[in-house]
Amino acid sequence: MFNQIVKNRWEWENWLREVNCDAYDHYDYVLANCEHGEQPELYIAAKNDGILLYPYIRRPITNHHDDLVTAYGYGGPFREGNFTNEDVREARIHFLKRPENQATVTETIRYHPCRVDHDLMLAFGKAVPIRQTVHIRLDQPFDQLEQRFSKMTRRNVKRAIREEVTFMHGQPHQLCDFIRLYRATMDRRAANDAYYFSDRYFEDLWNSDMCETELLFAVYDGVIVAGVFMLFGDDGAHYHLGGSDANYLALRPNHYLFREMIHRAVEKNKAYIHLGGGATGEDALYDFKQSFSGDAPLTYYIGQAVLDEVVYHRLNQDHLLRYGPSDFFPLYRTPVAETVTEAQADR
Numbered sequence: 001m002f003n004q005i006v007k008n009r010w011e012w013e014n015w016l017r018e019v020n021c022d023a024y025d026h027y028d029y030v031l032a033n034c035e036h037g038e039q040p041e042l043y044i045a046a047k048n049d050g051i052l053l054y055p056y057i058r059r060p061i062t063n064h065h066d067d068l069v070t071a072y073g074y075g076g077p078f079r080e081g082n083f084t085n086e087d088v089r090e091a092r093i094h095f096l097k098r099p100e101n102q103a104t105v106t107e108t109i110r111y112h113p114c115r116v117d118h119d120l121m122l123a124f125g126k127a128v129p130i131r132q133t134v135h136i137r138l139d140q141p142f143d144q145l146e147q148r149f150s151k152m153t154r155r156n157v158k159r160a161i162r163e164e165v166t167f168m169h170g171q172p173h174q175l176c177d178f179i180r181l182y183r184a185t186m187d188r189r190a191a192n193d194a195y196y197f198s199d200r201y202f203e204d205l206w207n208s209d210m211c212e213t214e215l216l217f218a219v220y221d222g223v224i225v226a227g228v229f230m231l232f233g234d235d236g237a238h239y240h241l242g243g244s245d246a247n248y249l250a251l252r253p254n255h256y257l258f259r260e261m262i263h264r265a266v267e268k269n270k271a272y273i274h275l276g277g278g279a280t281g282e283d284a285l286y287d288f289k290q291s292f293s294g295d296a297p298l299t300y301y302i303g304q305a306v307l308d309e310v311v312y313h314r315l316n317q318d319h320l321l322r323y324g325p326s327d328f329f330p331l332y333r334t335p336v337a338e339t340v341t342e343a344q345a346d347r
Helices: 009-016 027-032 085-097 118-123 142-146 151-162 172-188 199-207 246-251 253-267 284-290 309-323 342-346
Strands: 002-006 039-047 050-060 066-069 078-081 104-110 126-137 166-169 212-220 223-232 236-244 272-277 298-306
Touching (some): 009 027, 009 039, 027 039, 039 085, 104 309, 151 253, 172 199, 172 212, 172 223, 172 236, 199 223, 212 253, 223 246, 246 253, 272 284
Parallel strands (some): 066 104
Antiparallel strands (some): 002 039, 039 050, 126 272, 212 223
């Protein structure tokens, strides 16, 4: 079995052309989610009639060790063709034995809910169900899909139309308008710092010739009042990020915009659109998204593998001494702001 780790953008994209891939698999998407010093990589295991691909980020921990994580969003390893479960296990062994991974401590995989492969996940180690996510199969005309919206959602869409909220495709010079709306929304939700993406993050995705993106806006009286940033793969469309102006929420621009986003995915002949999950599980955000779907939710799993138990234990001990316990994986990567000891909780 041929196996290789690819770091070159051109070579990476050539391999993706051989398969049915999603937006999160592209080099530019993974690179946009790298911090300073981190490296996008693509593991390939191939035989004559089948292939496995696995995009991820290699992150330095110390001068001597690193760990692996898939980019924000959804991704993980996937296979095509006649790549059997035995082939997957063999590919995993080859991956772990590669010289690049001999100083790797842990691996965190954000598995794509729309291509869950339980046998593959089993070969890659522990997979923990995190939350439910919402998708819509685009296997009917749009007018029939719209009838599957909840009664309240259909009513809110009609209200936005009655209030003369309109739809507009975003142009490059309007990216700053979306960023402003997105950050205002994160402020309202008191979001974790991790969700405050830099201007460059948006610009790199928007300007990529590999990642297919679109901005959609809801407009009222000439003012952009809500926006969504969409990603497109070969089969699927994704609601990636969104934002709105709190002063106009009573006009229901978000309901209207999600309707138009679903319509846009139908126009582009996608098989599904994935809306993601809630902020904390089955919360108000999840309920809002689910109100557009007549399909059963999908489970989002995170893979967790410890590749060097000795170093992992040492790194965890250092973190515990400084910050206290955490359920985060890997523990030594716990965001400090999210680490709360019993003493801190009492305050």
